[in-house]
Amino acid sequence: MSELIPTPWDKRAFGLETYEIQGLTENLLSSLDGIEGHFTIKVAPTVSKALLHRYGFYYCDTLIEPYCTYETFQPFYDPAVSITESVELAMLTEMCLNTFTYDRFHRDFKIDDEQADQRYVNWLTDLYHSGSVFGLRCNGNAAGFFAYKDGSILLHALSEQYRGKGLAKYFWSEACRALFSYDYHELSSSISAANLAILNVYSKLGFSFRNPVDVYHKVNAPAG
Known part of the structure; x- marks a missing residue:
């Protein structure tokens, strides 16, 4: 079929x-x-x-699709924030637990939260082994991850201690700046329309939205 x-x-x-x-x-x-x-x-x-x-x-x-070109990108900078491609997988997968509460699988009442978490652990693991994950750092400490494939931003999260402090725009800026340096003309992602926090981050960085x-x-x- x-x-x-x-x-x-x-x-x-x-x-x-x-x-x-x-x-x-x-x-x-x-x-x-x-x-x-x-x-x-x-x-x-x-x-x-x-x-x-x-x-x-x-x-x-x-779901809605944030998208941005280099010309419309409006990054923020913080000298304490950096990205790295050298990071331990186990440290990152822990950040998947109880994190993606707005996604469609955690909102599916017929799927256990543990199974939904494992779906994202598996996905992150696959992306990590393909070399498509940035580690996010604050003052040299692990703060989150940012996974991608080509110009598509696929999966990202901050560890709990860095959430809700207005820091995401700095981390996302560094990661997006790195992707644009790979000569991608446009970056795009897919987010839940209910996740207003991440929607606002993308909006601040100059992303527009399409394809609901x-x-x-x-x-x-x-x-x-």
Whole structure:
């Protein structure tokens, strides 16, 4: 079924088959009832959700895409803040725990928080081994991470002691400045529209926003 795309990286965390659905038709949605697994579909906010509700899907998040070019980038500087590519993985994965509370998996009432955390630990680990993670430092101390692929900003977090202090804009500035130095003309990301703190960080740095999508999930649990 070409409209049903397996997502094995999510299967590793959740212990059941996981899929992303490409397309919104009654024939496709009705065919899922005989398939065990966790299903994700992303649809434009203006599209009717009647079919999704009819076939057991439930709302989990609205995603928006921050994007910025070098010309519109407005960085902030703090001499105490730096980035490094030399950082221990174990130190970073600890920062994934109880951190991504706005994401669609932590908001999915059919997914345990521990499984949702593990999904991000797995993702960060894969990015780390591909050489696509900056460690964030404050006065030489580990403060967070910033993971990317090409010009896409994929995953980022600060450790608890650095949150809520207005520091993120300095860390993000250093990381984005490094990415622009790799000759990417545009940087983009994907964030929850409900996460106003990170939305404000991106806005301060000169990012604009586009491509909102509503995210719906459905779970067909294994029999028994």
